[in-house]
């Protein structure tokens with residue numbers, strides 16, 4: 599569904615250039631529900647903007663649903679935004695109009711339908727997100743969690759194949775966040791919708807099969823749920839660590855480059871080192887602090 603190859607995004611301002619994506623590689627399969635995690639400034643929103651057609655990459659290759667995103671004209675890009683992709687933002691103001699009812703909000707993006715079709719589809723969507731009983735309530739009368747469900751219904755109004763969610767539970771409490779994740783899982787399972795969630799919250803990310811971590815504008819590691827783990831089981835590791843539910847892999851590019859997770863380097867006392875000792879040990883590659891070599895010779 600999504601292929602990013604060596605994706606680069608450079609923001610140019612009057613006097614500086616920021617390289618927000620530095621050759622990022624990512625593949626997302628059709629029908630996948632996955633999360634992208636990373637610290638503030640790592641490039642998550644930049645990537646999401648590229649995937650949503652809100653901005654264009656500076657270099658590299660980006661293909662979504664068979665479409666070469668760099669070759670789209672402005673008109674084709676508008677069509678892509680309208681038909682292929684749906685967005686849910688953390689900031690509700692970006693999705694919703696408070697003085698309109700739930701149903702009216704959901705009908706806004708449905709430009710091409712007649713009134714009867716709009717009514718039918720908006721009721722269908724609001725029922726799908728569990729708000730069939732709130733059709734005629736104005737948005738300002740609904741809770742934060744309910745409003746976020748409506749944002750999802752709006753994002754799905756034009757039957758997108760891809761749903762992008764930027765910190766979808768950022769403004770919600772723990773219980774409401776869990777319900778929101780449950781809803782996303784259900785939409786993914788029932789409609790085969792491809793869903794990419796961007797977050798800095800590991801608790802949220804742990805609830806999906808695959809979590810890709812971004813560091814400095816590149817994918818650095820990937821956590822995949824263990825085959826024997828049931829959905830929703832508890833996460834016991836700290837940030838960026840392997841845990842009971844997921845296995846962590848370092849991402850390797852074509853030339854064999856990997857980013858060693860910081861906590862691994864820290865554990866062997868090589869955190870600020872400028873080189874490490876690499877050794878091939880039968881079928882394993884062993885990585886040691888460079889200082890071990892001199893100790894070995896003494």
Ligand SMILES: Nc1ncnc2c1ncn2[C@@H]1O[C@H](COP(=O)(O)OP(=O)(O)OP(=O)(O)O)[C@@H](O)[C@H]1O
Nearest residue numbers: 609616618636637638639640641642643644645798
């Ligand atoms: N429009 C812009 N102009 C200039 N620099 C930008 C712009 N947008 C983002 N950046 C810079 O690009 C880098 C990546 O930013 P981005 O917003 O993608 O990170 P993020 O991982 O989404 O962070 P956060 O979690 O804080 O939202 C940062 O250094 C940021 O300052």
